[in-house]
Amino acid sequence: MKILVLNCGSSSVKYQFFDLDKNLALCKGLVDRIGMAGAVLAHSRYDGEKINLVAEILDHTMAIEYVVAILMSKNHGVIATQKDIDAVGHRVVHGGETFSGSIKITDDVIRVLHENIGLAPLHNPPNIKGIQAVTRLLPDTPQVGVFDTAFHSNMPHKAFLYGIPYELYKKHKIRRYGFHGTSHRFVSASAASMMNKDISELKIVTAHLGNGCSMAAVDRGKSIDTTMGFTPLEGLLMGTRSGDMDPSVILYIMGKEELTSSEANTLLNKHSGLTGISGESSDMRDIITSMKEGHKRSRYAFEVFCYRIKKYIGAYAAAMGGLDALVFTGGIGENSADVRAEVCKDLGFLGLEIDGKKNDSREDDISAPNSRVKVFRISTDEELVIARDTQEIVKGN
Ligand code: ADP
Secondary structure (H helix, E strand, O other): OEEEEEEEOOOOEEEEEEEOOOOEEEEEEEEEOOOOOOEEEEEEEOOOOEEEEEEOOOOHHHHHHHHHHHHOOOOOOOOOOHHHOOEEEEEEOOOOOOOOOOEEOOHHHHHHHHHHHHHOOOOHHHHHHHHHHHHHHOOOOOEEEEEOOHHHOOOOHHHHOOOOOHHHHHHHOOOOOOOOHHHHHHHHHHHHHHOOOOHHHOEEEEEEEOOOEEEEEEEOOEEEEEOOOOOOOOOOOOOOOOOOOOHHHHHHHHHHHOOOHHHHHHHHHHOOHHHHHHOOOOOHHHHHHHHHOOOHHHHHHHHHHHHHHHHHHHHHHHHHOOOOEEEEEHHHHHHOHHHHHHHHOOOHHHOEOEOHHHHHOOOOEOEOOOOOEEEEEOOOOHHHHHHHHHHHHHHHO
């Protein structure tokens, strides 16, 4: 089956096109600056063929029209006609409490996505636009929604309820949802297969460390807790997001700095985290470089970042009553030996130790030979999960 995977953001569409029978990503790309001057489509094919197009791309429908056209292009494409697209899988950020797994898109599903816009005002609207654009352009092609929240949807009440009046949970759906679910699902399953074990026997902590960062406690294949909450702001320190803090802090800042709620929202989401503490950059590479040059605030940012991850490893080992594996993924998790080393330092008491040499190399298994807990760095592949889920659902219908 050939599946087009779409990840629609407010001004961008990321895409990847798979031939799952051949287990191959045929091409991928990004349409950026939608609705702005100088929109760009950057496309690359599996054989290394690449093209960048600058065009006037007014909206998501036009962007997806361009994507379909480039898939069929003589020089850069991989298919002959639109009919070669068997199905389209969409990354959808928020499934609310309704969707606990991937689902075929119907009018009812779109209605529920609209109802959930309040929960993800920045993310769900472009996801819906992408679905509607495909409906217009490829009306006979089945579409599937794969939700960032779904993997965490079976967390127990003790993990997802906030300590606020229960009526507010019922009335406004204020609870912890968690995100990055597709990635946590993929890397925990990959770790189990690297250990030659069934995931139902394992207690795994997964750390997805990219621009956004979250961890999950995956107990026998199910996420029982995760660090992100009602929104992706909770939990770990991130590139520009604060992560956990006393909620009173924000009320206090709003008073002292005379901020509106929208300004406070921007402060916590865009100007905090690594950027906020270091005053330098949201990019972990820059933080590490400037820390090594002796920049004090970059060192603080690095230390807060790693310390929080370490704390959650302990918390989740306690929540699961044990730990068999720890997985690092995402741009930082996959690439930063410094972060992995700092996080894993002094965790010998948990039976967890990494091998310094393997950590500096590109190996998947970076555990020390005597480490009871396996430690992995695994490249996440959310698009592949979306493609596989889409195939499974379309074939099952
Ligand atoms: P996104 O969450 O937007 O998908 P990524 O998963 O690509 O982002 O992660 C981006 C982060 O990965 C950035 O902070 C970047 O600095 C970090 N990163 C990428 N390569 C390295 C590296 N070699 N060392 C440290 N950090 C890295």
